[in-house]
Amino acid sequence: MRFGLRYCNTGRFVDPGLAVELAVAADEAGFESIWTVEHTVVPGGYESAYPYSPDGKMAGGRDDFDLPDPLIWMAFVASRTRRIRFGTGILIVPQHNPVVAAKQIATLDHLTGGRLLLGIGVGWLKEEFDAIGAPFADRGRRTDEYIEAMRELWGAERPTYHGEYVHFDAAYCRPQPVTGSVPIIVGGHSKPAARRAGRLGDGFFPARGASAELIGLARDVAAEHGRDPAALEITTGIGEDLSSLRSLAELGVARVLVPVAPMPGMGLHLGRPENAQAVMEQLREAAP
Secondary structure (H helix, E strand, O other): OEEEEEOOOOHHHHOHHHHHHHHHHHHHHOOOEEEEOOOOOOOOOOOOOOOOOOOOOOHHHOOOOOOOOHHHHHHHHHOOOOOOEEEEEEEEHHHOOHHHHHHHHHHHHHHOOOOEEEEEEOOOOHHHHHHHOOOOOOHHHHHHHHHHHHHHHHHOOOOOEEOOOOEEOOOOOOOOOOOOOOOEEEEOOOHHHHHHHHHHOOEEEOOOOOOHHHHHHHHHHHHHOOOOHHHOEEEEEOOOOOOHHHHHHHOOEEEEEEEOOOEOOEOOOOOOHHHHHHHHHHHHHHOO
16 A cells, blocks of 8 residues: 655745655655645635535635646655655646646656656536636537546657547657656546546546545446556545555555545544654554
């Protein structure tokens, strides 16, 4: 079982000095990865319902919180680290041009020596899509196609793709990722997300804790599509206490993420960079 930290481009760690301090401390303590989150804009007074809180609002109802771009935040701190991996949890894929995004992601993977993990999602905030000028209604289909197109750019000798939304011929996009691709981890606490992970993902990250039903669905869909269900890497957040690690291991969870700040339903959190070593020791002692 591997351990990471989330969501590291939020709160106090918007400060550049603290961001670097966090990444270096996590790296030295032995955390496997640190994870970011994305919203390009949060339109004030949005009406779309945030699916992970009872009131349908993020950040306790605040719209004006700081949230640096995840790829730029990771690039800023990555050069100060040696080993730790960098994950997006999540990048809202249908809000991005897939060719430009593929270039940015491959560049960051190349510069970090293959340490990028691409957590992806389809998004829920329609007002944000409207502000960006991205279509909202077909975001699921776009996500599936964008994933295919990005993988083509990352791995093919002469990348060529023709779909409903994306078209290119012999479109060299260099440098390519270190291993010829970047692991794609599908995030979301829903059956569509689980199915997408089974069809297309290298991993699955159910956003609200490990759900045996959703993990089982993702693995079943993987098998239905001729893929190895055991190869689908499961990431989730830690439970209310360290005793939850055993049940997570029984579900086949490979990676457990600890929040950097207090989160509902999660007792353990990092708090400050200087706590990284102590928190990692607690995790190692409790891990089955």
